[in-house]
Every structure is written in structure tokens, then in C-alpha cells.
Amino acid sequence: MSTPQAASPRLGGVSVATAVDGAPGLTSVPFGSNSVQHGTAVFEGIRSHAGPRGPLLFRLDDHIDRLLGSAAALGIEHPYGQEELRRLIVEAMAASGLADAYVRPVLYTPEPRLGVDLARFAFRLGVETWAAPGAEAPAGPGIRLTVSPWTRPSPRTFPTGAKATGNYAVSALAKTHAVRAGYDDAVQLDPHTGRVAEATIANIFAVRSGRLVTPWTQESLLPGITRDTVLRLAEDLGIDTSEEPLTVDDLAGADELFLTGTASGLVSVASFGKCELPPERAVFEGLNRAYRDCVRGRGTARSGWLAPVVL
Ligand code: PMP
Numbered sequence: 001m002s003t004p005q006a007a008s009p010r011l012g013g014v015s016v017a018t019a020v021d022g023a024p025g026l027t028s029v030p031f032g033s034n035s036v037q038h039g040t041a042v043f044e045g046i047r048s049h050a051g052p053r054g055p056l057l058f059r060l061d062d063h064i065d066r067l068l069g070s071a072a073a074l075g076i077e078h079p080y081g082q083e084e085l086r087r088l089i090v091e092a093m094a095a096s097g098l099a100d101a102y103v104r105p106v107l108y109t110p111e112p113r114l115g116v117d118l119a120r121f122a123f124r125l126g127v128e129t130w131a132a133p134g135a136e137a138p139a140g141p142g143i144r145l146t147v148s149p150w151t152r153p154s155p156r157t158f159p160t161g162a163k164a165t166g167n168y169a170v171s172a173l174a175k176t177h178a179v180r181a182g183y184d185d186a187v188q189l190d191p192h193t194g195r196v197a198e199a200t201i202a203n204i205f206a207v208r209s210g211r212l213v214t215p216w217t218q219e220s221l222l223p224g225i226t227r228d229t230v231l232r233l234a235e236d237l238g239i240d241t242s243e244e245p246l247t248v249d250d251l252a253g254a255d256e257l258f259l260t261g262t263a264s265g266l267v268s269v270a271s272f273g274k275c276e277l278p279p280e281r282a283v284f285e286g287l288n289r290a291y292r293d294c295v296r297g298r299g300t301a302r303s304g305w306l307a308p309v310v311l
Pocket residue numbers: 045171198199200201202203221222223224225226227260261262263
């Protein structure tokens with residue numbers, strides 16, 4: 001297979017960073033910034049898709065809740081509330097002029113001081129937007145997935161639901177190792193149970209005899225917003241779903257495997273380790289269609305899931 005698509009899409013076009021206390025334009029962060037030196041920033045990744053009447057940000061409020069939760073989990077203090085973050089992210093999107101986009105709000109500290117007591121630093125928001133593939137982009141043949149020798153961090157090491165930049169060194173380690181070994185991505189295991197947790201920056205689903213299963217949140221994983229969306233869409237489609245413990249053998253015996261994440265949406269898995277998966281992927285295709293309709297405002301999005309970019 002020659003089209004590694006993995007769970008990180010090619011982002012194109014000019015990225016625009018907006019520091020909210022400055023004018024839109026490329027923003028520089030001091031090299032000595034604590035966020036650069038120690039990975040002490042929290043962030044979100046949000047997708048916007050072209051809708052019938054303009055760009056639609058998908059599940060914006062849920063992403064903002066998670067951003068606020070990540071900041072609280074790390075003891076980061078900042079001046080923003082839900083409403084202000086919403087306004088600033090929508091403004092950054094509107095300023096970008098993009099419709100199909102990946103939007104990254106980051107709470108970071110520009111302060112060029114060392115030390116790791118985050119209460120001593122002033123944090124502020126920056127928002128970066130990239131052009132990203134639209135919901136009509138072809139699904140691709142699927143990725144080559146393996147199992148990483150690197151486990152997820154224990155929840156006793158780091159709060160698994162928090163998106164902090166420093167924590168992504170763990171994902172980078174596992175992903176880089178997988179790509180060097182000839183795969184596109186890797187599943188990481190829970191450090192205590194040894195069961196499947198998630199892929200490096202995405203959640204995982206398996207289909208077994210028509211049943212859709214995903215690791216339960218007791219494993220060390222980030223319970224993704226796309227994961228939640230897929231579980232709800234599956235219910236709408238009458239698919240039997242379950243969040244439960246999953247082993248590597250469960251994945252190896254699956255009829256279908258796919259990953260979910262905001263950046264890439266649903267990504268089908270073509271092979272797991274040395275085993276090819278069957279080419280039929282009816283459950284993936286049905287859910288991918290429903291997801292793509294939903295993010296464009298064509299399907300049955302729940303109320304509050306689509307935020308129009310209007311000022
Ligand atoms: N797990 C990890 C470690 C991630 O970084 C992501 C991407 N945010 C996900 C899962 C998927 O989460 P979401 O669907 O909310 O993007």
C-alpha cells in the first residue's frame with residue numbers, strides 16, 4: 001500500500017496564527033517561552049467544514065469544555081470563559097477566510113522563564129487555522145496499523161482526558177517508532193491492564209459480527225469527541241455498540257477496524273500487524289457517510305453540534 005494516510009491529514013494552505021491580544025498575522029512565541037521549553041500549553045483541534053450557508057465548526061462547545069478542562073487539570077490560570085473563547089475562535093475562523101479548516105486554539109504562556117509551577121505564569125490564547133480536506137475527500141484505502149511497544153501513560157502519571165502539548169511527546173514517540181517499522185500508525189496499550197487503549201492521536205473501533213466495539217474509558221485513553229459522535233451515529237443507524245475492554249487478539253480477529261479523530265475523521269484500517277483485513281467495510285462506510293453528512297449540516301446533527309462562522 002503506498003498511500004499512508006494515517007490519522008493526521010495533510011494540512012494545506014497558509015496557516016494563520018492569531019494571538020488574541022494582537023492583530024491577526026503570524027505570531028512569534030519567544031524561544032525561551034515556558035510553553036516551548038517544557039511543553040506547558042493546552043490545546044484543542046477543531047474541524048470546520050463548508051456547510052450549505054458557510055463554514056460550520058463541529059461540536060465547538062464540547063471542544064471548548066475540553067480545553068477548559070485541560071487547563072483546570074494542569075492548574076493553568078487564564079482570563080477566558082466559555083463565551084469569550086467561543087467568540088475568539090469564531091473570529092479567528094472568520095478572519096482566516098477558510099471553510100474546510102482545522103482550527104487549533106492553544107492556551108500558552110509566552111513568558112521566557114523556566115520553572116514548572118504553572119500558577120506563576122500568565123497564559124493567553126492563540127488560534128491557528130489551516131486549510132484541511134473537505135468532507136467529500138475520498139476515504140482512502142486504509143492504513144497499516146501495528147501495536148506500539150510504548151504504552152499510554154498511566155492516569156496516575158497524567159490526566160488522560162487533558163490535551164497538553166508536552167503529553168504529545170508520548171504520541172510522537174509511538175508514531176515515529178511505528179513509521180520507522182513500516183506502518184502508518186500504532187495502537188498503544190493501557191500500562192496497567194495491557195489491553196488496547198487507543199492509537200497515537202486517535203481512538204479505535206472494531207467491528208465483530210456486525211457489533212461495533214471501542215475500548216471503554218477505564219483504559220488510559222482520551223475519550224475523543226469523534227468517538228462519541230460515532231457512537232451516537234451508530235445508535236441512530238441501529239448498529240449494536242459497546243464500550244468494553246478490548247485485547248490485541250480482539251483487534252486481530254476483527255472484521256473491520258477504523259480510527260477516529262477530529263483532524264482526519266474516520267480512517268479505515270487495511271492491515272493490523274501482518275494480517276490484512278477483509279476489503280469489505282460496510283459498517284465503516286455507513287458510519288463515514290453519516291459522519292460526513294453530519295459535519296456538513298446535511299444529516300441529523302444533534303442540536304448545538306454545528307456552530308456557524310458568522311460575526
Ligand atoms: N486520542 C488522542 C491521544 C488524541 O490526541 C486525539 C485527537 N484529539 C483523539 C484520541 C481523538 O479525539 P477527538 O475525536 O476529540 O479529536
